[in-house]
Every structure is written in C-alpha cells, then in structure tokens.
Amino acid sequence: MAYTRELSFIYRDPTKIIFGENAVDNVGAEVDELGGTKALIVTDEGIVKTGLVERLEKALGDRCAGIFDQCTQDSGVHIVEKGYEFAKGKGVDILVSIGGGSVIDTAKGMAILLKEGGKLSDYSGFQLLERPITPHIVIPTTTGTGSEVTYAAVIKDHTAKTKLLFCDTYLIPNVAILDPTVVAGLPPKLTASTGMDALCHAIEAIHSLQREPIADALALHAIRLIMTNLPRCVEKGDDLVARGQMQIAATLAGIAFSNAQVGMVHALAHTVGGKYGVPHGIANAILLPHCIMYNLGECPDRYAMVAEAMGARKAGMSDMEAGEAAANAIWKLTKKMGLPQRLRDVGVPEDGLEECAEAALYDGSIVYNPKTIIDSQETLEVYKKAW
Numbered sequence: 453m454a455y456t457r458e459l460s461f462i463y464r465d466p467t468k469i470i471f472g473e474n475a476v477d478n479v480g481a482e483v484d485e486l487g488g489t490k491a492l493i494v495t496d497e498g499i500v501k502t503g504l505v506e507r508l509e510k511a512l513g514d515r516c517a518g519i520f521d522q523c524t525q526d527s528g529v530h531i532v533e534k535g536y537e538f539a540k541g542k543g544v545d546i547l548v549s550i551g552g553g554s555v556i557d558t559a560k561g562m563a564i565l566l567k568e569g570g571k572l573s574d575y576s577g578f579q580l581l582e583r584p585i586t587p588h589i590v591i592p593t594t595t596g597t598g599s600e601v602t603y604a605a606v607i608k609d610h611t612a613k614t615k616l617l618f619c620d621t622y623l624i625p626n627v628a629i630l631d632p633t634v635v636a637g638l639p640p641k642l643t644a645s646t647g648m649d650a651l652c653h654a655i656e657a658i659h660s661l662q663r664e665p666i667a668d669a670l671a672l673h674a675i676r677l678i679m680t681n682l683p684r685c686v687e688k689g690d691d692l693v694a695r696g697q698m699q700i701a702a703t704l705a706g707i708a709f710s711n712a713q714v715g716m717v718h719a720l721a722h723t724v725g726g727k728y729g730v731p732h733g734i735a736n737a738i739l740l741p742h743c744i745m746y747n748l749g750e751c752p753d754r755y756a757m758v759a760e761a762m763g764a765r766k767a768g769m770s771d772m773e774a775g776e777a778a779a780n781a782i783w784k785l786t787k788k789m790g791l792p793q794r795l796r797d798v799g800v801p802e803d804g805l806e807e808c809a810e811a812a813l814y815d816g817s818i819v820y821n822p823k824t825i826i827d828s829q830e831t832l833e834v835y836k837k838a839w
C-alpha cells in the first residue's frame with residue numbers, strides 16, 4: 453500500500469489497563485492508588501445475580517460504601533440522577549462500575565454529577581467539563597463497547613426518545629480491569645453482538661476522517677483478534693483464552709475510536725437504537741457492510757487494509773475488490789454467529805426509515821465519515837439497503 457503524508461494528530465490514552473484472570477480481586481489496591489475511601493459499586497440486577505457483585509464487594513472490603521444496581525439496558529438520564537442522589541447520600545468519593553456499556557455510561561454520568569452537580573443534560577456535547585470528575589474504575593462484563601477506555605457516554609432521554617451524547621476527555625475512566633473470568637458467562641448472542649460493536653469501532657477508526665497512525669495500529673490488531681476469537685467465544689463461552697483476546701481487542705478498538713472517532717455506521721445505528729430500541733451491537737452489525745459498500749469509492753485503500761487484517765484479501769485483488777471482500781466477510785461472520793442481517797428483522801418499520809435518515813444527519817459521528825453526507829437521501833439509500 454502507499455503511505456501518504458500524515459495530517460497533524462493528537463493521541464491520548466490515559467487509562468491504566470489491568471489484564472489477567474482474577475484481576476478483579478485486586479480492585480482494592482486500585483481504589484487506594486486513586487485516593488478513594490468510599491467506593492460505590494454501580495451495576496445492574498442481572499450482574500448481581502451472577503455473583504460478581506458479591507465478589508467485588510469482598511475485594512473492596514471496608515472501602516465499599518454501597519451498591520447501586522438500578523442501571524437498565526438503555527442507560528437513562530433519570531437513572532443517572534437516581535444513582536447520583538444515592539451516591540451523594542453515602543458520601544461516595546470513587547465509583548467502581550461493573551457491567552456492560554450502559555452500566556459504564558451510567559457511572560460516567562454519575563461521576564459528572566458527583567463533581568459538578570446540576571443538570572446532566574447541561575454536559576451533553578463536546579468538551580464541556582472544565583476539571584477532572586470523580587475517579588472511576590471500570591470492570592466491563594461485555595466485550596465490545598470499549599467504554600472502559602473511551603471519552604464518550606451515550607445516555608438516553610427516555611422521555612424525548614433521543615440519545616444524548618457526552619464526549620469529554622475527563623470522562624475517560626482512570627482504570628480498566630479486564631478479567632476473562634468476568635466475561636466467561638456472557639451468552640452467545642450478546643457475545644456476538646457486542647463483539648460486532650468492537651469490530652465496528654476498529655473499522656470506523658480506520659475509515660474516519662480523523663484517522664491517525666497510532667489508532668490504525670490498534671484497530672488493525674483489534675480486527676485480527678476479533679476475526680479469530682469472536683467465533684470461538686460464541687461457540688464456547690468458557691474458552692478463557694479467546695475471551696481474554698476479545699477483551700483486549702475491544703479495548704484496543706475502544707482506544708482507537710476514542711482518538712480517531714467513528715462515522716456513519718454509528719450515526720445510523722444510534723438513530724435506530726434511539727427510535728426503535730435496536731441493540732447497539734446488532735444495529736452496527738447490520739449496517740456496517742452496507743456502509744462499507746457506500747463509502748468504498750472514497751477510500752478503497754483503507755478498506756483494503758481492513759480486508760487484509762480480516763484475512764479476506766486474496767492475492768491479485770484490487771483495493772476496491774478487497775473492500776468488497778471485507779463487506780462480504782462481515783456478512784458471512786454475522787450469519788455464522790446467527791445475528792439478524794436486516795433492519796426489518798429487528799423491529800424497524802419501513803415507513804420509519806425516512807425519519808431515521810433525517811435524524812441521522814444530526815448525529816455527531818456522521819461528520820467523521822469518509823464520504824461527506826449532507827442530504828438525507830444518502831442516509832436513506834443505505835437504510836433501505838439494510839432494511
């Protein structure tokens with residue numbers, strides 16, 4: 453491939469990452485290092501049932517000030533506010549979130565309010581925080597969102613049926629603990645869909661207008677790890693080696709897109725997620741290959757890199773052909789894992805597409821898409837193909 457002159461870029465990655473089987477049992481030392489004395493466990497009821505919260509509580513010992521387990525699948529402004537009131541009442545000075553992306557994002561919202569107070573929606577947008585917020589240790593129980601290392605949180609306003617986006621470098625968690633034993637029980641469908649979210653982060657970081665070489669390196673390795681290990685995790689959930697490699701992949705992809713951003717796949721997925729409740733990973737998995745085909749002519753060299761990392765590029769293929777092979781490999785992968793492949797199969801009505809196409813233009817991610825999109829006819833075209 454041809455290497456071109458790099459545009460100027462900034463790379464940031466402040467999270468301390470701890471990887472290893474049973475690493476979660478040493479969380480107390482991380483609380484101490486951050487100067488925390490009253491830790492609140494932020495989680496959901498499903499995680500409580502797995503016994504992980506009890507394990508965490510034991511590991512925290514007398515540092516544990518309480519448990520907030522009211523997080524829901526779609527993180528909500530009202531839940532963040534409830535969690536904040538609970539934490540404030542207990543004098544909490546550090547948060548330890550254990551759960552999927554919604555739990556982590558809820559804790560990010562709580563960390564803002566614990567420091568700044570006021571109304572959460574006032575901080576929705578880009579770089580609105582002026583100082584560090586309450587320290588936050590993350591233990592992800594899914595492998596995909598990358599939320600353990602990203603500067604973003606998506607929190608739904610359930611009344612307005614919209615997703616609020618919070619992007620701020622102060623939202624980046626202080627510590628991420630990746631423990632394969634924590635994710636071993638993740639069901640196959642959730643493993644597959646969250647894993648596809650990670651793949652999407654890696655590919656979107658590569659095609660983004662804000663792409664940069666450090667993010668490229670992280671994203672390309674993430675793609676290699678996902679292609680090998682995601683099907684293994686779906687087939688055999690207790691394969692701790694594959695689970696660990698997927699955790700590493702999701703975190704690499706998370707760091708990559710936190711620096712390089714994501715594009716139209718996420719813009720379109722956020723929109724059908726907000727309006728019709730399509731789970732984030734599933735919406736991404738459906739839309740990703742269609743978006744690659746839509747963008748292909750704009751940056752075939754970038755998709756050729758993706759295809760190479762996926763193992764989908766055959767000798768003699770042009771960049772355009774390699775890009776198409778990458779899209780085909782994604783369809784093959786999602787089919788193999790039993791994920792839905794059309795928006796019509798996940799509750800999106802055909803007559804809702806136009807409204808979604810219009811709304812997606814206002815999603816913050818779309819501006820980083822390699823092909824500039826200013827007309828809703830373009831987003832509609834992709835939605836129709838994915839429907």
Ligand SMILES: [Fe+2]
Pocket residue numbers: 597649652653718732736
């Ligand atoms: Fe995502």
